[in-house]
Amino acid sequence: MTDQSNSDATPNIGIGRDHLRAFIERIERLEEEKTNIADDIKEVYAEAKGNGYDIKVLRQLVRVRKQDTNERLEHEAILDTYMHALGMAPDLEAGE
Amino acid sequence: MTDQSNSDATPNIGIGRDHLRAFIERIERLEEEKTNIADDIKEVYAEAKGNGYDIKVLRQLVRVRKQDTNERLEHEAILDTYMHALGMAPDLEAGE
Amino acid sequence: MTDQSNSDATPNIGIGRDHLRAFIERIERLEEEKTNIADDIKEVYAEAKGNGYDIKVLRQLVRVRKQDTNERLEHEAILDTYMHALGMAPDLEAGE
Amino acid sequence: MTDQSNSDATPNIGIGRDHLRAFIERIERLEEEKTNIADDIKEVYAEAKGNGYDIKVLRQLVRVRKQDTNERLEHEAILDTYMHALGMAPDLEAGE
DNA sequence: TCGCCTGATAGTTGCC
DNA sequence: GGCAACTATCAGGCGA
Numbered sequence: 304m305t306d307q308s309n310s311d312a313t314p315n316i317g318i319g320r321d322h323l324r325a326f327i328e329r330i331e332r333l334e335e336e337k338t339n340i341a342d343d344i345k346e347v348y349a350e351a352k353g354n355g356y357d358i359k360v361l362r363q364l365v366r367v368r369k370q371d372t373n374e375r376l377e378h379e380a381i382l383d384t385y386m387h388a389l390g391m392a393p394d395l396e397a398g399e
Numbered sequence: 400m401t402d403q404s405n406s407d408a409t410p411n412i413g414i415g416r417d418h419l420r421a422f423i424e425r426i427e428r429l430e431e432e433k434t435n436i437a438d439d440i441k442e443v444y445a446e447a448k449g450n451g452y453d454i455k456v457l458r459q460l461v462r463v464r465k466q467d468t469n470e471r472l473e474h475e476a477i478l479d480t481y482m483h484a485l486g487m488a489p490d491l492e493a494g495e
Numbered sequence: 496m497t498d499q500s501n502s503d504a505t506p507n508i509g510i511g512r513d514h515l516r517a518f519i520e521r522i523e524r525l526e527e528e529k530t531n532i533a534d535d536i537k538e539v540y541a542e543a544k545g546n547g548y549d550i551k552v553l554r555q556l557v558r559v560r561k562q563d564t565n566e567r568l569e570h571e572a573i574l575d576t577y578m579h580a581l582g583m584a585p586d587l588e589a590g591e
Numbered sequence: 592m593t594d595q596s597n598s599d600a601t602p603n604i605g606i607g608r609d610h611l612r613a614f615i616e617r618i619e620r621l622e623e624e625k626t627n628i629a630d631d632i633k634e635v636y637a638e639a640k641g642n643g644y645d646i647k648v649l650r651q652l653v654r655v656r657k658q659d660t661n662e663r664l665e666h667e668a669i670l671d672t673y674m675h676a677l678g679m680a681p682d683l684e685a686g687e
Numbered sequence: 688t689c690g691c692c693t694g695a696t697a698g699t700t701g702c703c
Numbered sequence: 704g705g706c707a708a709c710t711a712t713c714a715g716g717c718g719a
Contacts, residue, residue: 319450323452326450326457329443330440333440333443336436337433341433344430347426348426350422356419356422359712361422364423365430368423368427369427369430441701453576455576456576456577459569459572466566470562473562476555480549480551480552480555484549484551514642518649519653519656521635522632523656525628525631525632525635526632526653526657529628532621532624532625532628535621540618543614548607548614553614553615557619557622
């Protein structure tokens, strides 16, 4: 099935209709999930607001915490790099 | 310190520490989920690319399909608005 | 041609004060124009309202007309992309 | 002026087709102008970037300056209000 | 008038 | 490294 003898450039014309469709539907499915979660987040913010919290401040808190996390990871990555460069095992387990 | 006698306006100082923290963690949990799904989407695109599809084309297809949906919704909204403007019940049921 | 001899790193300190100022003032001038036009638009809506038109409907009309235009452009873009994907010259001239 | 005797609710059905069209076209014309100016602004930013300025910083400068202006106007407005409340002529003369 | 909700804008990320 | 698409944030308009 789907023996696409594409000897030349043109990729997947006609043959792969269902194939293509499958990819698109997978993507659409995932995007819908993503949208749902985004809605959930909005709901949480709304609920927090209903409890007297300032949404703008909350957003900032979340942002800052994420930033901190990223920086921490960044630092660890740098450390890893150095240790690699020095020929030491980077973390506990052997990488690569 | 931080004797939480909030008999008056200032909302949620001290008391709501854990309360606040709970909200933030719920949000962070959801955002992580969202990120994971975004990554999944990227993987699907990558897989499609590996099967010879042009990512740009794929994105456009997905975008257009979504746009069509939105347009349909928009048209329904317009109909609603017109019926409002004409003083008819818009969406409850077909009156008249 | 940036003939400012910045022998070291720090770009445009001191020298470009007026230079910078000129850019900012150009931007501010344009932004003011933009604001004025936005106000004009509001006036037109207000006038239309005074003539018995429903502002919401008007906005929707304008929005839909713009969307139609965008969609047409998008379709052209898709066509271009497909032709690219098929290895044909997309926009050099109208073939067929 | 406005000789359309709309004794009942339905506003301007049929009569005002060209009338309506005129409003819409005025709006569209203005919106196009606005878009053009927005593009001009982008160009200025691009040019500034080409001269070695950091766009993000520029934006901040513009924003802060606008903020300052707004605050100044705000303060003047407050002053006006006070003078009104005190029964003094508030804005006849520009002075300070 | 207040709160929601949509549209505009700034920032980020990914592709070329 | 520049450019374009996408996302998140913010502000103004609308309705209750």
